[in-house]
Amino acid sequence: MRIKQAGDRAGSTAARRDQIVEATIAVLAERGYAAASYDAICEVAGLSSKRLISYHFTSKDELLAEVLHRVTTDAGAFMRPALDAAAGPAAKLAAYIRSNVEFIASRPDHVRAVQQIVFGQVPVPSEESDGAIARLAGLFDDGQRSGDFRTFDSTLMAAALRAAIDAVAGRLVAGADPQVCADELTETFHRATRAEQP
Known part of the structure; x- marks a missing residue:
């Protein structure tokens, strides 16, 4: 019985943090x-007290860092x-761009x-941005090893x-066509990364 109560409490805590x-x-x-403000967040979340926010987050900066993580x-x-469905570095690059643009447009x-x-x-942690850059650099490294991509600085690219x-995110939020944005970015970075044909 005690284990179930602990599990219920953990689930309740996670649900409150999500809220x-x-x-x-x-x-x-x-x-x-x-x-x-905490007052505004309480109003939208339907919380009775700002102390409920302080209980789950030690500071506003921690809360905002969690927003970025989410x-x-x-x-x-x-x-x-x-x-996962894309085969090969060039296809994965296109899938990365298109699915990212689609996510931005939908959220x-x-x-x-x-x-x-x-x-x-x-002042929020840089892990999220650094991780995204590292994962993309890994994709570019894979493409260079396979010969799909030309030689360039993977981290810079x-x-x-x-x-x-x-930069495109702002245009998407303002109503730009996601298909047009995705097409332009995909073509631009295809041209920037592709290996020269013999």
Whole structure:
């Protein structure tokens, strides 16, 4: 019986954290960083007290770091099927770009929340960004080893692709056509990375 209570408590804690994070994303997306107070988050989450936020997150910076982690995790889960289905480095690169653009277009609230965190110059951990760059650099390294990609600095190319997607995110949130954006980015980075034909 004790084990079940501990499991129930852990599940309840995780559910409450999720509720707070989702409310924070909504407040950031709809009202902006300056208005993302604990009072506003409580209102959207339907919480009775700000102490419920403080109980689960030691600071607002920790809460915002968790928002970034959630957005990254959600994007990864959304993109994974397309990446898994792609065969070869060039196809995986195209799948990465297209599925990322599709995620951004389908979850503008996530994008606006991240933009507001960046706008607020919040000191958050860099693991999410560094991890995304490292995974892309690994994809480029694989393509260079297989001969699909030309020789270039994989980390620099990965950073350039992330920056290009981040720049397009604002246009997508403003209503740009996701298909057009995905086509342009895919073609641009195909041309930038492909090996010269003999």
